[in-house]
Amino acid sequence: MDFETVMQELESLGKERTKKMYLSNGAHEPLFGVATGAMKPMKRAIKINQPLAEELYATGNYDAMYFAGVIADPKAMTEADFDRWMDAAYFYMLSDYVVAVTLSESPLAQDIADKWIASGEELRMSAGWSCYCWLLGSRPDHEFSESKLSGMLEAVKNSIHDAPERTKSAMNNFVYTVGISYSPLSEQAVETAREVGTVEIKRPNKKSSFLNAYENIQKDLDKGRLGFKRRYVRC
Template identity: 75%
Template sequence: MEFEMVMQELEALGKERMKKMYINNGAHEPLFGVATGAMKPMSKIIKKNQPLAEQLYATGNYDAMYFAGVIADPKAMTEEDFERWIDGAYFYMLSDYVVAVTLAETDIAHAVADKWIASGDELRMSAGWSCYCWLLGNRKDTEFNPDKLANMLVQVNETIQDSPERTKSAMNNFMYTVAISYVPLHEKAVETANSVGPIEMKREGKKSSILHASENIQKEVDRGKLGFKRKYVRC
């Protein structure tokens, strides 16, 4: 009964205002419109439950898929599992904030993210770059190869302007995250952000967003956030 009970609870937590906001960002039916914070009491009871997470993710319901990421057991997931999850991630809030976040808590994160970045597929690339953002914001600097990250900054500098729209956003976040959370390459990330300049991200049916990594980096430096690390990847 656990699956049915979770779905009923999610439906009861749904709000029309949140549903409209999610749809405005690319979600589509089925969904209930549950605020992420409203899921916390249920997640504290369930904790990690990979079989249930798989059931929920397979529904195609945005809220159920998001909650699947909250209760997933990343260490129990294989590369094939993550490929299946990214196949089901039909817009960026799933690829970058569910799949990439969950992947960032595994030992295969680097290998899978590298594969996705090289895939040429917009949301896989976006998830790959986003996964590195989650990793850099949580793991110790010593867990990364500085030469590899430096080469990734070169890749951003050379390709971001011609990349797919959601990938642009994730690459922009990568520059920012390296600059703030990976101190050994702070200067190089700042140079890259200055070289890239403002990025226009086109959005279907909406006004374009202009992304300014260099401005955002400076704001965080001014706030004393250089070297910032999160205690946990997932909330």
């Protein structure tokens, strides 16, 4: 399938209701409103195609950008490529669920995520923390430095309530993910979550949402989910 065919197919799959939902979450035109599950037949037909992914991502169309992440070749992407994708990720559904997910399958993942976390920019920081969530939830524990992750939990404890809104959400998810998916530091994550308490996420034109990693970790620990790892990160 070439670029034009993919764009036509995405347009045909668009639904007004889905489009409205994406717009309410921060997406803007152009977009068609394609449910992610509806993209699977195209994914199976194309598999991996980095040049096509680059064409689609460059459109600025949310659905095309999302599908670009689905067919991208993370191992072929350089740090400059990921930074370029991040520059164009204008809201959290792109930064955390397209760029961070794609990055998590790259050998450069931790190095780039560390730089983004240190950047001071809301969506880069959010993508960096989110990338660690995708990594921890899918890769073996031995691929991570226990002391480094321990320091990251400490950083969350000390700064989460003062962080930008989307970064707060990703940091909160990081604590939860360590608590469930990284067994060596589960107890520290539980304690961090308890000390952090409830995190308020303020949203423009919407009521605040409230996150509590401690309660969510406890629920999943009670269900015996300690050590959970997913088989696939991308859809």
